[in-house]
Amino acid sequence: MEDFKDRLHTIRQEQNKLLKEYQTLIADYEASDIILENEVLRKKFEDYQARCIHLEERVRHIEQENGKLRTALTEQMLSEKANMIRISREKLETYFASRTAEGKNRLTSFEYGAKNRVDQLIQQTTHELKEDQDEIVARLRLFSEEIRDRIMEQRVRFQEAERQLLHQTASEFQQLGEEEIGEETMQKRMKQNQFEMKLGLNWINKLGILLIILGVGAAFKYSYSNWFTGNMKGVAFFLLGALMLGGGEWLYRKQKQTFALGILGGGISVLYGSIFYSYFLLEIIGMYTGIGLSVLVTVTAVLLSLRYESRTICSFGLVGGIFRSFLIWQPTGWKGTPCISPWAICSC
Numbered sequence: 001m002e003d004f005k006d007r008l009h010t011i012r013q014e015q016n017k018l019l020k021e022y023q024t025l026i027a028d029y030e031a032s033d034i035i036l037e038n039e040v041l042r043k044k045f046e047d048y049q050a051r052c053i054h055l056e057e058r059v060r061h062i063e064q065e066n067g068k069l070r071t072a073l074t075e076q077m078l079s080e081k082a083n084m085i086r087i088s089r090e091k092l093e094t095y096f097a098s099r100t101a102e103g104k105n106r107l108t109s110f111e112y113g114a115k116n117r118v119d120q121l122i123q124q125t126t127h128e129l130k131e132d133q134d135e136i137v138a139r140l141r142l143f144s145e146e147i148r149d150r151i152m153e154q155r156v157r158f159q160e161a162e163r164q165l166l167h168q169t170a171s172e173f174q175q176l177g178e179e180e181i182g183e184e185t186m187q188k189r190m191k192q193n194q195f196e197m198k199l200g201l202n203w204i205n206k207l208g209i210l211l212i213i214l215g216v217g218a219a220f221k222y223s224y225s226n227w228f229t230g231n232m233k234g235v236a237f238f239l240l241g242a243l244m245l246g247g248g249e250w251l252y253r254k255q256k257q258t259f260a261l262g263i264l265g266g267g268i269s270v271l272y273g274s275i276f277y278s279y280f281l282l283e284i285i286g287m288y289t290g291i292g293l294s295v296l297v298t299v300t301a302v303l304l305s306l307r308y309e310s311r312t313i314c315s316f317g318l319v320g321g322i323f324r325s326f327l328i329w330q331p332t333g334w335k336g337t338p339c340i341s342p343w344a345i346c347s348c
Contacts, residue, residue: 244263248261264308
């Protein structure tokens with residue numbers, strides 16, 4: 001019995017030893033740099049795989065939008081091409097009609113002139129040549145008929161040449177209309193449209209909003225010296241900023257995104273300027289009220305920029321908050337406390 005007990009004890013010790021060795025191997029395995037690196041790489045692979053799926057969806061969406069844009073651009077170019085061909089055809093038809101009428105008038109004038117001259121010769125012959133009157137009159141009449149026949153032949157040739165020319169011109173216009181638009185032409189037109197959109201919808205839009213902001217500042221300055229009371233001025237320009245925000249929202253819902261974002265950014269800038277003037281120039285609000293309103297406008301600008309995913313609103317809000325103070329510069333110095341406005345700091 002003792003031997004069996006010793007054997008069990010020995011087996012137990014060996015099992016404990018094997019368990020410790022197994023735990024050591026597991027610890028070494030977990031502490032191995034290769035294993036850790038493998039785990040990191042596996043996580044990165046999963047992350048990249050998810051990003052790849054997301055990018056594939058975006059690429060597919062962009063390809064669909066690109067196809068729609070290319071179709072719209074092709075339709076636009078075809079419409080413009082057809083319009084140009086139609087206008088050119090109308091101009092040519094008008095030109096040919098005027099020139100044809102002029103040619104016909106010249107032929108008619110020549111015919112009438114020839115007939116008049118022949119009639120004059122007949123009358124002159126009647127008076128001067130009594131003896132050979134019949135013979136000469138017959139010859140003159142034959143000559144008159146020959147002139148008339150040649151004029152008729154000339155008219156027929158003229159009409160035939162006109163018909164052939166108009167038919168050839170119409171065929172060339174039809175061929176131009178049936179020609180497909182090449183890739184090079186489409187790329188040139190796309191670059192032209194991009195330049196026009198960047199200039200007309202981006203820079204000019206921002207320039208117009210900036211001029212509105214400068215005009216609001218000038219109106220503040222003028223009204224401060226001439227018109228309403230301080231409270232009326234402050235309320236009026238706060239109301240103007242709110243109306244610009246409302247107008248921007250209305251334009252955005254009407255699918256006028258570019259102009260809407262500019263109006264919204266201008267409204268944020270006007271609100272910043274209203275707070276600045278109300279505190280430093282009009283002195284109708286206190287410092288803490290101004291700071292509170294500034295924080296409120298800044299939060300509004302952030303929320304609007306996140307909602308519309310627009311850097312334009314942020315840029316106009318930032319510019320309006322920082323540079324609005326330059327609009328009240330006086331020859332004698334700053335009209336108010338010469339310090340950095342708190343809403344400019346908040347906007348940063």
